Amino acid sequence: MPETELILYDLCAADQDRRFSPYCWRTKLALKHKGLAFETIPVSFGTKELIDFSGHPTVPVLVDGSKTIVESFDIARYLDATYPERPTLFGDEKAVALARFVSTWSETSMVFAMLPLYVMDIYEHLAPEDLAYFRETREQRFGMTLEQFASDSVEKLARYRRVLQPLRALLSHQPFISGEAPAYADYCVFAFFASTRSITSCKFVEDADAVNHWRLRMFSHFDGYAANATGYPV
Ligand SMILES: N[C@@H](CCC(=O)N[C@@H](CS)C(=O)NCC(=O)O)C(=O)O
Secondary structure (H helix, E strand, O other), X not given: OOOOEEEEEEEEOOOOOOEOOHHHHHHHHHHHHHOOEEEEEEEOHHHHHHHHHHOOOOOOEEEEOOEEEEOHHHHHHHHHHHOOOXXXXXXXXXXHHHHHXXXXXXXXXXXXXXXXXXXXXXXXXXXXXXXHHHHHHHHHHHOOOHHHHHOOHHHHHXXXXXXXXXXXXXXXXXXXXXXXXXXXHHHHHHHHHHHHHOOOOOOOOOOOOHHHHHHHHHHHHHHHOOOOOOOOOO
């Protein structure tokens, strides 16, 4: 029987191999965890009409045969429900609730502290035709220019590292967020490190930090899947 083949629409920079969407990284890592074969189709801000068929404005968009699934957390839930015979991404329903908290923490508190540190790196890696869209939409979101948002980077890096304290404390006790082995909560957070590596050499954490040790474990997971993607040195 042929392996299941799923299709993922994945955000790319000017260089189509640089995949910088953390939410798409969550889905790629979830698919690897399930052991499902998949192909990615690069989508840039300027070619977003490629996902018009989904009726949804953001990637990831996953196509599984006749089904189209959107929103990274919903995709992970879908994969566990549809492929229950493969390794679970969550475990039981209580673990889903906890993973949802981790997901929300990472895409609010953590990313708002992290984004000023790499927003200009995104900008510098985009295709010329995507620059105006990115600047306009993000400046509207931030309520200031990209340059203002990215200013005071030394102070902002220190603040970001303080925001990581709950993660640091957890990873001082156990190798992964999910315990002895990584699962979806790990992918939710690590996705931001995997995605930023495609556009910046900044590692965001100090070498001795427990978060860095976990980050390196995650990069080497799945035979170095994330480490082998196009990007700066791990
Ligand atoms: N809540 C969504 C967030 C997805 C998202 O924000 N994707 C961004 C890329 S990282 C996107 O597609 N942006 C399109 C745009 O800004 O036009 C999820 O979890 O899937």
